[in-house]
Amino acid sequence: xxxxxxxxxxxxxxxxxxxxxxxxxxxxxxxxxxxxxxxxxxxxxxxxxxxxxxxxxxxxxxxxxxxxxxxxxxxxxxxxxxxxxxxxxxxxxxxxxxxxxxxxxxxxxxxxxxxxxxxxxxxxxxxxxxxxxxxxxxxx
Amino acid sequence: xxxxxxxxxxxxxxxxxxxxxxxxxxxxxxxxxxxxxxxxxxxxxxxxxxxxxxxxxxxxxxxxxxxxxxxxxxxxxxxxxxxxxxxxxxxxxxxxxxxxxxxxxxxxxxxxxxxxxxxxxxxxxxxxxxxxxxxxxxxxxxxx
Numbered sequence: 001x002x003x004x005x006x007x008x009x010x011x012x013x014x015x016x017x018x019x020x021x022x023x024x025x026x027x028x029x030x031x032x033x034x035x036x037x038x039x040x041x042x043x044x045x046x047x048x049x050x051x052x053x054x055x056x057x058x059x060x061x062x063x064x065x066x067x068x069x070x071x072x073x074x075x076x077x078x079x080x081x082x083x084x085x086x087x088x089x090x091x092x093x094x095x096x097x098x099x100x101x102x103x104x105x106x107x108x109x110x111x112x113x114x115x116x117x118x119x120x121x122x123x124x125x126x127x128x129x130x131x132x133x134x135x136x137x138x139x140x
Numbered sequence: 141x142x143x144x145x146x147x148x149x150x151x152x153x154x155x156x157x158x159x160x161x162x163x164x165x166x167x168x169x170x171x172x173x174x175x176x177x178x179x180x181x182x183x184x185x186x187x188x189x190x191x192x193x194x195x196x197x198x199x200x201x202x203x204x205x206x207x208x209x210x211x212x213x214x215x216x217x218x219x220x221x222x223x224x225x226x227x228x229x230x231x232x233x234x235x236x237x238x239x240x241x242x243x244x245x246x247x248x249x250x251x252x253x254x255x256x257x258x259x260x261x262x263x264x265x266x267x268x269x270x271x272x273x274x275x276x277x278x279x280x281x282x283x284x
Contacts, residue, residue, distance in 0.1 A: 069168065103266050118271060
């Protein structure tokens with residue numbers, strides 16, 4: 001049984017919400033969790049059930065513009081926390097994905113509108129018979 | 141259902157799988173177990189000798205220990221997966237997930253398992269992203 005769950009809440013670059021607003025919103029939920037404001041959003045930590053409520057609440061704050069994933073290390077762990085000069089090997093990935101969250105938001109909006117997967121594009125490769133003719137024309 | 145995601149620490153896939161009502165299996169939960177329960181310095185950069193031995197189930201002894209170590213860590217996840225989503229060509233596939241050979245072996249092992257599998261490419265523009273999200277939704281919606 002896992003007793004704690006730590007989550008990253010990442011705000012899409014297309015959102016008007018600031019990390020400060022998100023953090024104030026989380027504090028206003030008045031739940032027994034630890035909250036840390038970060039440059040990309042916030043980190044929250046608590047028991048799994050409470051954290052799931054927090055994540056649902058945060059997602060509802062700005063529809064399709066707040067994303068979440070788990071984090072293995074607890075908040076402020078000296079091996080990772082920059083305040084303690086810890087290394088942060090996952091940050092380059094987080095930054096790369098943060099750049100593309102606006103695109104993912106467009107996809108989620110499509111889902112909300114009930115759109116279906118577009119048909120795959122038609123294959124425009126040259127048919128084998130036409131290729132034979134071309135080879136014949138060129139070599140003759 | 142439990143859905144294994146590749147890259148195993150992707151924010152985008154983790155969020156989408158959870159948003160569409162399934163349980164994502166990611167590296168982070170394993171790291172948490174190692175952080176909370178084991179006395180090793182800095183997981184996943186440090187693993188236990190047992191982890192490396194477990195990797196022998198998936199790759200021979202001549203394979204570098206880094207590959208076996210990674211596979212051993214991830215094996216706990218994909219062994220319990222009911223479905224898999226693989227996102228190819230993720231531009232950030234370096235750092236802690238940065239072994240291309242491991243990724244190739246991992247994808248091979250996942251394809252061999254015969255479970256429901258969705259293979260995608262990392263979206264490079266808005267159109268591709270919309271298609272990708274719709275594909276993920278369709279795939280996860282079809283899992284029973």
